Amino acid sequence: MANAPIVMTNAGIDALYSFQALDEHGEYRDIALTGERPLTIYLDKREIVTLMTMGAQPELLTLGYLRNQGLVAEIEDVIAVQVDWDVEAVAVTTRQQVSNVDAKLTKRTVTSGCGQGTMFGDVMASLAQLSVTCPSFSSDLIYQVLSGLQDYNQMYKTAGAVHGCALCSMDGKVDIFVEDVGRHNAVDAISGWMWLEKMSGKNKVFYTTGRLTSEMVIKVAQMAVPLLLSRSGATEMGLQIAQQTGIGLVARAKGKHFLVFNGFEYFRK
């Protein structure tokens, strides 16, 4: 943390609702539903965007969103992040000038991601600057990560309709696990946490339940994490970006199975 710590609320909410559905036999069944609510981000009093979120980590989500969209350059620029669910908004105060925010907001790409599928700016153009060094990795490491995650994924197991993401160490220890209604929110919240904690992605493994579309791989590259695991598949463009940045990419990682999509030369079974 900087000398002057960031003023932050701690407004995470438990977003599980119980409900009775009818099953195919016409019988009532107790169901847990994931909550979903709007959160409008105001950056220095300027309305930026409304995210739909489960609301478990609204401050980290906000920080990660601003970081990944390039709307705030340094964590040291942030003075306060204050969530107020009564007005479904988060107010972010910074030391920076917002004069260049308009320019950044002009170019929108609506991506194929669950959740916050909007990327401002020309991220694609700067891919070359994002190259990482893939570590050597073994089946054992992958199984350790998967096994360490078994205690998490709680909301998914209970209610479904969410995506989970985790940042793990190379020994499989889970640093942080976040679930949200969109896979992008979960990634952004982890990115916000790393930013806040000044944590490097260098010796980390990133895990997601979600599909590896282009912008998911880009976000992991932006966090400088060299190894990416997904329980789901990948698109051809997600793979291309992993190849261009050097990220080791492991898809369909579930139980005892997985498929290495990139980083063949670093994989030892």
Next chain:
Amino acid sequence: MANAPIVMTNAGIDALYSFQALDEHGEYRDIALTGERPLTIYLDKREIVTLMTMGAQPELLTLGYLRNQGLVAEIEDVIAVQVDWDVEAVAVTTRQQVSNVDAKLTKRTVTSGCGQGTMFGDVMASLAQLSVTCPSFSSDLIYQVLSGLQDYNQMYKTAGAVHGCALCSMDGKVDIFVEDVGRHNAVDAISGWMWLEKMSGKNKVFYTTGRLTSEMVIKVAQMAVPLLLSRSGATEMGLQIAQQTGIGLVARAKGKHFLVFNGFEYFRK
């Protein structure tokens, strides 16, 4: 179709790539990957957005996007939809004035959806105008729809990393089935097709492989389809919107199982 038919390209692409991955035993496995590419929409020469899409139905996707975002009021306003993959763009020409487009683009909501999770304008405010009349529905109807869809979902079965959506008749006949890397793209393409064909959603069933977050249910309400089936779960807000609009909502519909989330009084087992 209007007297002057819309000038449209037919630029759908087969978006399957073959690739060799390494499995957990270090052995090569043939894998099919879903393609994903950017498509920038220009509306009367004004850049609107870049969507990431599989590219199977780019013209319908474009029409549906413009319809669902409220950027073009009537299909009769559309003169031409011309996709050119060489420049990854689609040019839409209309008869309308674009003076109000800027205002509509100002308010962004990044939603929790896979894919095009951006809703311009105040859709939420106009929910009351979207109410539908849920038909009575039986287990048999649901099984008919699910069984009719077994021949589709091809890309999903082959490559994964996609979502599929379908519009079906009340006898389970599939009118149209679309897959894309984001569940919103698939919904929008179907919406574009219904707009083009001047088809009412009144006696239809909508099926999606994707999760029923708020904006998915809103889009189905905008299409005036009174019954919504998903292979996945729903969020609490997705359910709320179904309750407010009267849409019959059936989640976790797969094989012989499903859960009725809304429209209990219309369900006969």
